[in-house]
Amino acid sequence: MNNATIVERLSEIERLPTLPVVIRELQALIVNPRSNMSQIAKVISRDQAIASRVIRLVNSAFYGLRTPVASIQQAIVILGLNTVKNITLGVSVVNSFGSSVAASIFDREQFWIHGFATALASKYLARGLKYPEPEDFFLTGLLHDIGILVLDQFFHDEFVQVLQCTVRQKALFHHIEKECLATDHCEIGSLLAEKWGLPKFVIDAIRYHHTPGMGMAQCPESRDKIALAHVAEAEMRQRGIGSVVPGWINGPETHIREKTAIAVSDIDAISNKVGEEVQALMKEWGI
Numbered sequence: 001m002n003n004a005t006i007v008e009r010l011s012e013i014e015r016l017p018t019l020p021v022v023i024r025e026l027q028a029l030i031v032n033p034r035s036n037m038s039q040i041a042k043v044i045s046r047d048q049a050i051a052s053r054v055i056r057l058v059n060s061a062f063y064g065l066r067t068p069v070a071s072i073q074q075a076i077v078i079l080g081l082n083t084v085k086n087i088t089l090g091v092s093v094v095n096s097f098g099s100s101v102a103a104s105i106f107d108r109e110q111f112w113i114h115g116f117a118t119a120l121a122s123k124y125l126a127r128g129l130k131y132p133e134p135e136d137f138f139l140t141g142l143l144h145d146i147g148i149l150v151l152d153q154f155f156h157d158e159f160v161q162v163l164q165c166t167v168r169q170k171a172l173f174h175h176i177e178k179e180c181l182a183t184d185h186c187e188i189g190s191l192l193a194e195k196w197g198l199p200k201f202v203i204d205a206i207r208y209h210h211t212p213g214m215g216m217a218q219c220p221e222s223r224d225k226i227a228l229a230h231v232a233e234a235e236m237r238q239r240g241i242g243s244v245v246p247g248w249i250n251g252p253e254t255h256i257r258e259k260t261a262i263a264v265s266d267i268d269a270i271s272n273k274v275g276e277e278v279q280a281l282m283k284e285w286g287i
């Protein structure tokens with residue numbers, strides 16, 4: 001099987017999960033400098049299912065608000081447009097894939113634990129390193145392995161073969177993907193994110209989370225997102241907070257970790273916090 005085959009088949013799948021209309025309208029409004037906050041709040045509020053979930057999340061313990069918010073507009077005023085936009089995006093993507101599929105041969109719950117653990121760890125690392133917009137790092141962490149769900153759902157037979165081979169050879173999953181499929185969940189996930197019109201830094205972090213050196217050189221504007229997605233996902237996996245697929249587990253690349261100037265003691269503290277928070281957060285997101 002060659003690369004073109006999977007990528008071509010991907011573009012032909014009509015039932016690929018789609019993002020709700022609200023996200024497309026939201027993205028258009030956000031890039032338009034003339035749009036205002038109340039227009040944005042109105043678009044999110046129109047989709048009641050999404051709006052109510054966003055409000056529930058905003059009011060959860062994770063945002064530590066003293067008084068609960070009752071509307072999207074209020075949430076934007078208190079948390080900022082970027083945070084509300086990212087929560088809305090995250091809720092929509094998680095909803096489009098759902099939580100469990102009977103035919104799945106890997107553990108979806110563990111998959112989302114890994115996604116949320118990476119999301120939280122990236123956000124806390126970004127905060128610790130004083131990077132702007134830590135919520136952007138939450139979003140990239142949450143979605144970094146989305147290509148695996150595409151493989152499981154739409155290329156199931158190939159996915160099973162890759163998993164079996166990974167276990168047999170005690171190898172890295174993404175190396176076996178490359179060998180057997182001539183592509184991997186990074187490329188597949190980034191193609192889906194592109195199709196959905198997600199921000200460039202999300203597409204880049206998905207694309208390069210296992211090859212951060214290459215990604216940081218090719219997409220310097222996304223370098224912090226790529227580096228932290230890589231470090232956070234490898235650290236959480238190594239510490240057994242969620243798992244994605246069986247096979248060899250490796251830590252983050254040393255030079256990437258060094259570049260981001262993160263002390264081991266900081267990562268230890270963050271992992272403890274993430275370990276405690278992750279289950280509660282999944283419940284809040286309805287997984």
Ligand SMILES: [Fe+2]
Pocket residue numbers: 144145185209210
């Ligand atoms: Fe991955």
Ligand SMILES: [Fe+2]
Pocket residue numbers: 114144145233244
């Ligand atoms: Fe991962």
